[in-house]
Amino acid sequence: MDDDRAIELYAQFRASYQTKRVHDIVQQPNLSGGQTMTAPMIPYIESADDFLRELFNSVNDFRRWINTLDAWRQVYESCDEIERLSLLVEHIRPYSTLALGGPQAIRGRIMYAAAICCGHANYVLHGDNPNLQWDGVRNLNMKIASGIGQPWANWKELAPILSNKLGYGAIHDLTDNYRNHHEHGHPRNIGMGLTASVAVSANEKGQRMWSFGPREAITLETVIEQTAEQHALAVEAYNLLCALAKEQFEALMQFTNSLYPFSPLPVIDGPWKGKKQAYSIGTFEVQGIEIANPLTILQAGVERVRYYRQKNTSGWVWSIEVPENACELLRAAEAEIRRFFPD
Structure with missing residues (x-):
């Protein structure tokens, strides 16, 4: 063609x-x-x-x-x-x-x-x-x-x-x-062309039988x-x-x-306090507040505020108020991290 x-x-x-x-x-x-x-x-x-x-x-x-x-x-x-x-x-x-x-x-x-x-x-x-x-x-x-x-x-x-x-x-x-x-043999052709076939089966007496012949192509x-x-x-x-x-x-x-009722982790670090951080690598945002990941390198004069996941009359909130169970929350966060990232 x-x-x-x-x-x-x-x-x-x-x-x-x-x-x-x-x-x-x-x-x-x-x-x-x-x-x-x-x-x-x-x-x-x-x-x-x-x-x-x-x-x-x-x-x-x-x-x-x-x-x-x-x-x-x-x-x-x-x-x-x-x-x-x-x-x-x-x-x-x-x-x-x-x-x-x-x-x-x-x-x-x-x-x-x-x-x-x-x-x-x-x-x-x-x-x-x-x-x-x-x-x-x-x-x-x-x-x-x-x-x-x-x-x-x-x-x-x-x-x-x-x-x-x-x-x-x-x-x-x-x-x-x-x-x-099952056998990984050669499949039939598609559209046109014959395919040679040798099949093995057993008769009613259990004797092996062989059959030979062509197989028609599978139609499209x-x-x-x-x-x-x-x-x-x-x-x-x-x-x-x-x-x-x-x-x-x-x-x-x-x-x-x-x-784990405090979801996600009960303790996070952030937002920036002091002068503005020049770059935002290692940060994420929660409800419009910039939050710092723990390994973020801070510039001089910049601090982070620790926030705790707590419940008040309006629901779950991030608060800088230190709760009575702050140590328990920190231990739970550390244990959870170690459990799923043991190395």
Whole structure:
């Protein structure tokens, strides 16, 4: 196919892509909603936010691959055999490989994300139960994931999708298990071309049987139909993972706030007192007041005022008034830091 024809076909693809076959787009939730958190929340929120962000991209990429294939399908059907072969090699088969592998890839990532989040939450909430712990070192499978997911209602809804829906069913049967996760053999071609097949089975007497023959190519329509169905399951699984993360976040917030009523740390240093600091490195702002981090280097003539988290008639406030339990607050702050940053 010459360049002019290739450009013409690509222009047709661009026009076809304006109409999407798969519409659902997932959105990453804002777990914390800007709430202040105690130190035990840090490992959880960092892990959960990262997983939800990357999986948000993965699920939406899966959608893009399917819509790309569907747009090329409309162009492909109007081409002759030579042009079809060129489109298959240059555009369709690479995206087909990605799309057919997408369900299993997303399934594995969601299972791992759920297990890590359950592990963090269980460590804080159920630390005395060894059956609910996972350190992330052992190879993960559904048996392990289901074990540590037991305290969580949304895991029980997510687990069946990961166990026998996402990556299973018709997409497995109609593509002869394209991913070949059992034998790692060569998959069937996409669009056109035969694939040689040698299959081994056993008859009723247990005798080994061999079968030889070609396998027809998987049609492009089959790829698109099956991956579109799988995308709907991926969206459902992602939304349940978001619900699981929200469920765990709320449980952790309630528990850690009961352990650490002065949230965030009960003691902070700031704001600047004396002359104005020439630079603001190592500072942050709370309710319009500039607060200094402990390691900030001060200029000559600048001091810091220690503030304590206290409760008055209007609610929780930062006050320079030294409370009766000031020493206790300082010890709690130091112990909390050492617990989560032992080194």
